[in-house]
Amino acid sequence: MNLRLLLFPLLLLATGAPFAFTREWTDATGKYKVEAEFDGVVMEKVRLVKPDGSILAVPLERLSERDQEYIRSLAETSGNGKPRSQNNQTGPKQDAGAIAPAKSSQNQVPEIHLVLFVAAGLDPPADAESKMVAAAEYTETFFVKWMKHWGYPPAREQIFPRDDRGRIRVLRIHGSKPPGQYTKAFELMQELWPKAHAQYGLPRNNPLWWVYVYKGDPPTRFNEYRGSGDIRRGGWAVVNYENRPGEISFDQEMAEGFLHDFTLKGCVHELGHAFGLFHTGPIIADRLGNTLMGPRTDPFRAAVRSKLDHDRVYLCEAEAAMLWKHFVFSGTVQDRRVVPSAKVQQYRARYDRSRNEIVVSGTLVSNHKAHSVVLVDESSPRQVNYWAKTYAARIEPTGEFQVRVREPSPAAGTFRLMFCFENGAITGDGKTSNPTNAFEKTYTKLGNDYQFEP
Structure with missing residues (x-):
């Protein structure tokens, strides 16, 4: 069967892939490989989302035969999630307390x-x-x-x-x-x-x-x-x-x-x-x-x-x-797939010696409304990965914010700013949700004071 005809259900889903997990993808030459999640097919191009949130759009014919076969297996399922060969078969027997199989709906809040x-x-x-x-x-x-x-x-x-x-x-x-x-x-x-x-x-x-x-x-x-x-x-x-x-x-x-x-x-x-x-x-x-x-x-x-x-x-x-605004807790999927723009202006960091706190302020400029700012303090020797201390504060309607670092590091480090939006998106650069791509500024400890990147 023609692969393009077979892919029609995935084309209808656009960027709504039925399931997302990371796997290794290989190009047709076998030379290039990438770890990414399948995110659907648009205009005969396969969308792959890398771990950092960036998106690749790869023409179907440039993927390996193994990867094309994998996409073909996804396309061979109908809208209700069952293989076509099972569409007319009776589903699993259910007791009085079971939930009937749900119908496909991109507007339905996922479970x-x-x-x-x-x-x-x-x-x-x-x-x-x-x-x-x-x-x-x-x-x-x-x-x-x-x-x-x-x-x-x-x-x-x-x-x-x-x-x-x-x-x-x-x-x-x-x-x-x-x-x-x-x-x-x-x-x-x-x-x-x-x-x-x-x-x-x-x-x-x-x-x-x-x-x-x-x-x-x-x-x-x-x-x-x-x-x-x-x-x-x-x-x-x-x-x-x-x-x-x-x-x-x-x-x-x-x-x-x-x-x-x-x-x-x-x-x-x-x-x-x-x-x-x-x-x-x-x-x-x-x-x-x-x-x-x-x-x-x-x-x-x-x-x-x-x-x-x-x-x-x-x-x-x-x-x-x-x-807070993740669809699981908000109950809405409105603008779920939108990644808002994010630009920080008037960034400033200062050390409040009387409270032993660092105060970070600025103004977020975006095309969507954000409710909170999250600051990740990445520093050594222990405040890394599992130990990286993270702080949050509300954002004013004007976009202004001020967040306090209540346990500043005694060494040098990096502040990374992420913004939480009303549609559930979290981004620091307006492109991805990966904190390594967030808006960042460095700082160093000088005696009893700090020096901050402007």
């Missing part, structure tokens, strides 16, 4: 698909789905609590879809390979996506996936916890289902007791990546514990003296600001 993925030859623990539901309920409560704490109350407090009995829905997918062959999150998602769409008739609207993988009881486990996503393309998170005795209690901290054994902090951390969050370290003076997107629990405990903070996990103000 978070909570999935139990079971390796071939295994039966999952009898209480696996109930524990996953409890983990999801705990997660909802966690996000709502801290978003309200920082003044970013979500419009939607229930972010996981329910069945007609009001219970969070869990999709169960059985893998085709034995446990030992599931080691990479990307490869697992490549198998999971077509199976989930064929089995449940899910809509093609760039949803989010939170996948628990069951490979057997401890010490057997799925080790590669991974997550990726953004407001435009949806996202995914793959974690291990830890089958241990115990119950998820709302009275426990996220890194306490059974919740620590269940690795709940790590599971929700990867879901944060699916939402588009990057690593943000704790503000020690807040005395609230470890941040959701901060370091793993054991390194955090080793670095922080106060045992009262060891089990505690919180959503910092910057994380709350970045999530």
